[in-house]
Amino acid sequence: MFQPNDYDIPNADIAWCPGCGNFGIMRALKTALAQLNLSPQNVVIVSGIGQAAKMPQYVKAHMFNGLHGRSLPAAVAIKMANPELVVIAESGDGCSYGEGGNHFIHTIRKNPDITNIVHNNQIYGLTKGQASPTTMRGQITTLQIDGVYVDPFNPIAVAVALDASFVARTFSGYLDLTVEIFKQAIQHKGYALVDVFQPCVSFNKLNTYEWYKENTYILPDSYDPTDRVQAFRIATETKKFALGVIYKNPSKPVFEEQLIAYKTNKTPIAYRGLIA
């Protein structure tokens, strides 16, 4: 069995601020990979640009650290070329919902068997404190000096509206919950969105550890994630934000399984013609 520290990169010079929510997400990811007993050689972590996107720098696995906003197209292509790999696309809210918004929509439509972890700290950290697509209305930032005057992007509602096959939200402060959701997301056959609330200790003075604890709640065991109408209602709540697996559609066809090139020959395209 793998242990979480089997995924450590020795002597990594971690560029995150002390107390950053990214540490909790990294801990949860390594624990989930270990508990699923996934060999680093079998996992590809794809990211865009930003502080969250540095995650694969610090996790021992294959890494494709591409362009800002473009983690999803890259992840989809890697899964297409080699469906045997476990593919995780991981980036921040700006990268995933702003710059990569179009890819977010269309990757949900495709439903490739990848996991999409979005670090959602509701602010731009690396560029020092501007609003992100998920910053709340009215919040004052270094750039929106009069407060943000547009509504935040609601990734959960968009994902449910597009009938994403797995939609979850967690909070980096809850390690066990996050590990459990990551495991379910990775094991889920199809596209899995995990939006992770995460404090930015340097630039977001509103959405703090305490704020997330006070403004979220964990969905009860009795909650049925296959009920889409209920999921949409949960997704659009604004008083308190639900954590857990919010929506699941297990019957959606998986993208890469439908590709003509795999209809009769299951060998990954990547391996065809290579000597074993």
Place this chain on the structure above:
Amino acid sequence: MEKKKEISVVLSGAAGQGIQTVEEILVRVIKDSDLYVFATKEYMSRIRGGNNSTTLRISCEPVHANIDRIDLLVVLNENAIDRLRWRMNDSTIVLGEEKFVRNEPNHVIIDFSKIAESFGNRIYANSVATGVLAGIMNLNVEALKKNIEEHFSTRSKEIIGANVSAALKGYEIGRSLNLKLELTRCEEVKHKRLLSGSKAVALGAVAAGCNFVSSYPMSPSTVVFTELAKMAKSHGILVEQAEDEIAAANMVIAAWYAGARGLVTTSGGGFALMCEAISLAGMIETPIVVHLGQRPGPATGLPTRTEQADLNLVLYAGHGEFPRVVYAPGSIEEAYELTARAFNVADKFQIPVFILTDQYLLDSYYLVDQLPEVSIERHIVKTNQNYRRYEITEDGISPRGIPGYGDGLVRVDSDEHDEFGHITESASVRKMMVEKRLKKFKRIVEESLTPRFFGSENYELLLVSWGSTFLIVREALRSLGNDKIAHLHFPQVYPVPPTAKRFFEKAKKIIFIEQNATGQFANLIKQTFCMDTSNRILKYDGFPYSVEQVLRAVREKLEVE
């Protein structure tokens, strides 16, 4: 009866009238009648209406280039003659319905629709027209039947039958006209194959092991995409119509990273969106093959027309400094060979490689010989535990591993990185990595393609072409028959092959011919060899050169002397 050597037939009508159907069937009937054929089309950016035309050169000898002259003009709508008047001469025969052709001196009235209606539907007019042309040229009637049947093979028996009958009626009419437009057959045509520029690019890709294509449709490059989609099943190709060009290019790079051999096919506007991805390929040293079918810009420009104005775009696409290769096929054969080569070169040097075609080349077809076999050169290594993706080597090329093949981890990073692919801000590592990437240039230059020279060794004037003007210039110079004039064609435009220098040094005078307004290639040559390249023939009206136009331009240049 004196037999002609060549006939130039032009079909002209509105979009949606089925000119393309006539063209598609007729070229096959011509080929099956043991005659050479060259076809090219010009069309407006619309689905219905306007006026489009297709030029067919039918000959007893190989034909490969666009000409202006029209021997027989088939008119299907009212503005066709006005648009093509400048290409007509005293002996041009104009054929069509009375209302369109009656004012022309050499007209032949044929009411295609009325004849079609006698077979049940005016929609069969295309088959009537195909038949009339086949009859006029005394083409093989069995080939006419066979190709009509094949073209409509997915339709009902009744529809196939009606089209065949309509075509045969047309054939009979064509024969009865006695227009003396007949050619001597050539047996060797049997061994040739009809191929379009688009299909040549697609076949070249597949021959070189292309197994991944992701693109966003854009004229004139889309046909390459659809041709690959047709081969997805037989050749195991992953085909994805991406949500946008940005996704397409990022997908292709990531597919190469994972071990596929990917192609993106686009045009200038689409490629503009891919420039950041090209830079990514440069940084992470992952191959990408880009087919760019040029059309006139800026912006949307003339969406269905032709130009060679995106050379600068591909030369400088992507921020930062990294090596690349640009090919510019001048013929359908080169479209095949250079596309195939692009895959092997991209794989070997881990760089972006471009195939620069244009609407004219992609939409043209002629008969080619058997296509050469291509070796699929994959430079993938099985990794070990100590694998370093960016290992420093003498020639700058690090062994490329892929995830899941071997025990190593393949870590690529768009940030500056060390040998393991880890992010770094070390000045010394940065310097080393810049030099590593640029070091590859040496071998890339060494392996560049020498330009193709045509003419006698004691030439004085050198006419320089690149890309699709090649065969038009070639025919023009042949017909000029002046051994003081030679022709130098560049299938590889970047890096400029150093071997080109000696051809320039020998010439007393050099003329560059390009289909753009600023002479982009001439400027590149000037920059490379520090020589005078100011003598230029340029065209930028959106329509391809013709043999006559090149001849005229060269003669004008000679008179100036």
